Amino acid sequence: MxxxxxxxxxxxxxxxxxxxxxxxxxxxxxxxxxxxxxxxxxxxxxxxxxxxxxxxxxxxxxxxxxxxxxxxxxxxxxxxxxxxxxxxxxxxxxxxxxxxxxxxxxxxxxxxxxxxxxxxxxxxxxxxxxxxxxxxxxxxxxxxxxxxxxxxxxxxxxxxxxxxxxxxxxxxxxGNANAGNNNGNANTGNANNNQNTGNNDNNNADNANANTGNANAGSSCGGAASGNAGASNNTGNANTGNANNNNNQNQNNGNNNANNGNANTGNAGNANNGGAATGAADFGKCTPTIDFQTGRAGRKADEGTFLPTDALVAQGQQDALNPNIIINRVCDQLTNVCEANDAAKTQCLDAKAQILASGDKSADVATTFNGLLGF
Known part of the structure; x- marks a missing residue:
């Protein structure tokens, strides 16, 4: 030697x-x-x-x-x-x-x-x-x-x-009190869904993009149906504001781009960018999605928590009431074990920042985050 x-x-x-x-x-x-x-x-x-x-x-x-x-x-x-x-x-x-x-x-x-x-x-x-x-x-x-x-x-x-x-x-x-709040927010989101559904139907003849202007997750998931699902992601925002946006949407049926001025346009734009980047993003061995479920092992039947859906990403990770904890884990594991490329890591970090900035911790975060990653 x-x-x-x-x-x-x-x-x-x-x-x-x-x-x-x-x-x-x-x-x-x-x-x-x-x-x-x-x-x-x-x-x-x-x-x-x-x-x-x-x-x-x-x-x-x-x-x-x-x-x-x-x-x-x-x-x-x-x-x-x-x-x-x-x-x-x-x-x-x-x-x-x-x-x-x-x-x-x-x-x-x-x-x-x-x-x-x-x-x-x-x-x-x-x-x-x-x-x-x-x-x-x-x-x-x-x-x-x-x-x-x-x-x-x-x-x-x-x-x-x-x-x-x-x-x-x-x-x-x-943590049950927080879970209860999340459930309450989710219900509020469902109420907004019903209102948004009506608006989406009214605008159906115009352009699906008009719907995604009011639905953050709608633009990332694609299609009017995704817009309905994403409408509840606005739970963190004032419901009255959402209702007003919907009214504006009805008034601006004749102009497909009229709703681009809404506050949600920024999010919709980011979601679209994420969708465009999906072609370049390679998540390697992993599917970087998360889900929300109630009654997981060790939790009460009505207690909802978040967890990565991919076994490799979730290895060694507990479920959490706070979705930002799980999203952190997903983005970290893209580097640690998934062998994801830089575009995928950047897309995850961008989605993480949007979720954190929204302040939303309801069940709808899972749909929003997954949509921002193109899933």
């Missing part, structure tokens, strides 16, 4: 060893605590390396952090516990390429520890943003109401990981 190869192997091994030493980082802060019973802090500190090893359940470190926080009420105790929550857990880069994150929404149970997200290995795609989020969360924790650490990370734009552990029943119940 040549000398250069020996040096290369030595450098790789040194790097791996350095990364695998991360489990020692929080130990000192905990072992030096004077709170709790004699020797209790040292005992808890001794458990830290074990919960940060690659094979450990990522939820175990959160349970340990709760025990550390229970040692006392001093700032040093809380800071030490926060350090454990934010600590980077090792993973074997020769076996997997992304870390595992806890998906149990009941952990950590200590309120002062919630909203803190962990560091990840710098070799992981997107680690710069996540590690910056981790530093921020130690000073100003993110909103973690009803969310697991994994879901908080996803809500902040990072989803390049696998999830272990399921959300606790209590946390899921806490």
């Amino acid at each position: 040549s000398y250069s190869k020996i040096l290369l192997i030595s450098a790789v091994l040194a790097t791996v060893e350095a990364r695998f030493g991360q489990e020692q980082v929080p130990v000192q802060a905990v072992s030096s605590l004077q709170a709790g019973n004699p020797g209790e802090a040292a005992t808890l500190a001794g458990g830290i390396p074990g919960v940060l090893l690659a094979a450990a359940d990522p939820c175990d470190k959160l349970t340990l952090a709760d025990k550390i926080a229970a040692l006392g009420t001093g700032a040093d105790v809380l800071d030490a516990a926060k350090g454990v929550v934010a600590a980077e857990q090792n993973f074997n880069p020769f076996v997997v390429s992304v870390p595992a994150i806890c998906g149990d929404a009941s952990l950590p149970a200590t309120e002062a520890l919630r909203g803190i997200v962990p560091l990840v290995d710098p070799a992981v795609t997107g680690s710069d943003a996540e590690n910056a989020n981790s530093a921020t969360s130690l000073q100003n924790p993110f909103d973690a109401t009803g969310l697991s650490v994994a879901e908080v990370m996803q809500a902040q734009g990072f989803s390049n990981f696998t999830i272990k552990g399921q959300a606790a029943g209590g946390a899921a119940a806490g």
